[in-house]
Amino acid sequence: xxxxxxxxPGTNRERDMALALARVTGAKPAIIWHGESExxxxxxxxxxxxxxxxxxxxRCGAMAAQSPIMRAVADxxxxxxxxxxxxxxxxxxxxxxxxxxxLLKNASLRFLSMDxxxxxxxxxxPYTSQFQPGAVFRSTMAHGDGNYFAGDETLDQLEGxxxxxxxxxxxxxxxxxxxxxxxxxxxxxxxxxxxxRILGLMPHPExxxxxxxxxxDGLPMFQSIAATFAxx
Amino acid sequence: xxxxxTVMPKNGVLDPQGKAIGHALAGxxxxxxxxxxxxxxxxxxxxxxxxxxxxxxxxxxARKLLANMVIESFKVEVR
Numbered sequence: 131x132x133x134x135x136x137x138x139p140g141t142n143r144e145r146d147m148a149l150a151l152a153r154v155t156g157a158k159p160a161i162i163w164h165g166e167s168e169x170x171x172x173x174x175x176x177x178x179x180x181x182x183x184x185x186x187x188x189r190c191g192a193m194a195a196q197s198p199i200m201r202a203v204a205d206x207x208x209x210x211x212x213x214x215x216x217x218x219x220x221x222x223x224x225x226x227x228x229x230x231x232x233l234l235k236n237a238s239l240r241f242l243s244m245d246x247x248x249x250x251x252x253x254x255x256p257y258t259s260q261f262q263p264g265a266v267f268r269s270t271m272a273h274g275d276g277n278y279f280a281g282d283e284t285l286d287q288l289e290g291x292x293x294x295x296x297x298x299x300x301x302x303x304x305x306x307x308x309x310x311x312x313x314x315x316x317x318x319x320x321x322x323x324x325x326x327r328i329l330g331l332m333p334h335p336e337x338x339x340x341x342x343x344x345x346x347d348g349l350p351m352f353q354s355i356a357a358t359f360a361x362x
Numbered sequence: 363x364x365x366x367x368t369v370m371p372k373n374g375v376l377d378p379q380g381k382a383i384g385h386a387l388a389g390x391x392x393x394x395x396x397x398x399x400x401x402x403x404x405x406x407x408x409x410x411x412x413x414x415x416x417x418x419x420x421x422x423x424a425r426k427l428l429a430n431m432v433i434e435s436f437k438v439e440v441r
Contacts, residue, residue, distance in 0.1 A: 189430055196427065225430070232432040239378045279375065279433060313376070 131359035133159035133175040136203070136219075138194045143180035143217065143334070150336040151177070154349070154356040164197040174359050175212045176203050178219030180272070180334060190233065190275045191221030200226050212256055212358070213328045217273055220320075220330035229321055229330045230288070231280035237313025241274040246311065246333055248319055249299040252292060255326045256358040260350040266303040268347040269333035271312070276332040278314035278321075288321055296320030296331055365408055365420035366439045369429045370401035404428055413440045
């Protein structure tokens with residue numbers, strides 16, 4: 131499998147993402163500078179990693195979404211390509227119009243750097259197939275603007291089509307207001323495109339892939355990606 | 363000429379910054395403050411000299427980049 135990780139000025143989580151992908155695929159992902167106008171030939175998966183692209187100027191992800199490479203990513207997605215956006219990557223996918231809604235400042239106005247728990251709402255996606263149905267896993271959040279918002283019509287569409295894949299929950303799996311630290315509507319932590327090949331999420335599953343460093347709670351997401359392309 | 367694009371959160375979109383500022387003003391003893399909302403003002407210097415065309419150009423810029431139409435509205439003033 132050929133993965134490509136996009137690097138914007140201010141991206142800072144590309145190495146962790148590369149290590150997580152290499153762990154499950156055995157192949158080192160390409161790191162692609164945002165000024166490129168084409169993806170490497172044969173790219174299977176594009177990843178927009180976390181960070182603070184362009185210093186979060188104007189709105190988080192707004193500047194990065196205008197980068198030359200994002201036109202190639204949009205074309206790739208339109209052809210049915212797989213795209214994963216984590217944290218700032220999710221913000222960029224939204225600003226680029228590849229996923230709906232918006233990410234507002236956390237309701238508490240605080241930057242939240244802490245563990246969270248995520249409920250896996252469906253396992254028939256390229257990113258969640260290796261989780262047990264209804265699984266709850268521990269992850270990490272580290273963001274100031276992760277408060278997912280969408281208008282009523284968009285929200286009804288997302289929920290109606292089952293496109294909310296991850297929700298903030300308690301360690302026991304209860305989707306409660308207390309577990310929803312950033313104030314996201316309906317506890318939304320991650321959503322997919324209609325074809326389920328584009329996933330955006332605020333938490334960082336790449337933080338938990340190594341038994342020696344904070345456990346392997348996030349590993350099933352990367353095993354799912356590997357399984358998707360092993361059978362493709 | 364210059365175009366001034368004011369970008370504001372749409373009604374119904376939570377504005378925690380505005381709320382926090384409202385509380386802080388009340389803490390200073392300012393009474394009678396209703397809702398406080400925070401937006402941004404973007405000043406654009408344009409080569410265009412026709413006010414109507416300058417306004418139309420700035421509005422296009424706002425729709426494409428300066429405002430996120432999901433959560434924000436904007437207005438353009440040309441001087």
